[in-house]
């Protein structure tokens with residue numbers, strides 16, 4: 365098998381040829397057809413996450429060489445002796461947020477919060493999809509994507525699931541409860557579509573860019589507000605009769621949090637932070653209980669959430685996002701382009 369591997373943090377990826385694995389036990393060998401390139405791949409390639417203000421979060425134990433790629437779609441080409449119900453030739457999207465199976469979060473069906481993660485192509489060292497083949501430890505991580513374009517099915521495993529997992533944290537709405545999608549980039553746009561499917565009505569959209577707000581409106585947002593103008597926070601409060609029940613912040617910056625905090629209902633509301641833009645916030649502690657305010661972080665989604673999301677996707681309730689494909693050999697160039705902000709939409713590698 366061939367892979368485009370990190371051999372030096374921040375350096376060019378190198379094509380490595382290694383023996384193609386033979387699946388054991390419950391393992392399934394997938395021949396990669398599509399591997400999405402995600403912005404977090406850039407950080408893992410750098411060897412650290414940037415926390416802003418010159419602070420870095422290093423990726424402690426990641427050993428090189430390492431193969432990135434956690435948005436994977438492909439064909440089953442071999443199965444271990446204990447695999448049932450999956451056959452050679454079938455095509456699936458692969459849930460990559462795999463846990464150890466033994467810890468409390470895993471037993472709670474929240475593998476994405478595992479204390480000993482085995483996530484494919486991330487920072488725990490398990491090889492991912494920038495390769496001709498990937499080993500998946502169990503068939504339960506293979507998801508049927510129906511008639512969805514295979515490249516998009518791959519992208520749903522991270523950007524889609526991030527939007528869906530965040531929306532699930534909103535919970536149930538009562539009549540009159542409004543949800544705001546703050547930040548209408550790629551993942552936020554996924555959030556808008558999943559909000560429609562989960563809540564039966566379009567969310568409110570807010571962004572600092574009028575072009576993105578127009579796209580949000582087209583995607584089904586019931587109202588849009590430009591969050592650059594603080595007067596719009598007052599307008600949103602008035603229009604919603606006292607503020608939103610929940611704001612899902614797909615930006616995660618100091619200014620987006622400040623905006624979110626200024627548009628939620630005074631009591632019992634939620635701010636769900638998804639974006640990783642960076643910065644810090646300070647709030648007097650008594651305000652949390654007095655306002656019964658929940659501030660929740662959201663990281664991708666669980667396997668049951670991925671299954672629920674794919675039901676919505678298979679039912680054709682989610683519009684396709686823009687994407688382009690490139691050959692696997694351009695993986696390194698694609699990371700550089702993403703780092704330089706030269707890419708809009710999703711790039712999917714096709715080994």
Ligand SMILES: [Zn+2]
Nearest residue numbers: 402404522523
């Ligand atoms: Zn990702």
Ligand SMILES: [Zn+2]
Nearest residue numbers: 464467470478
């Ligand atoms: Zn675990």
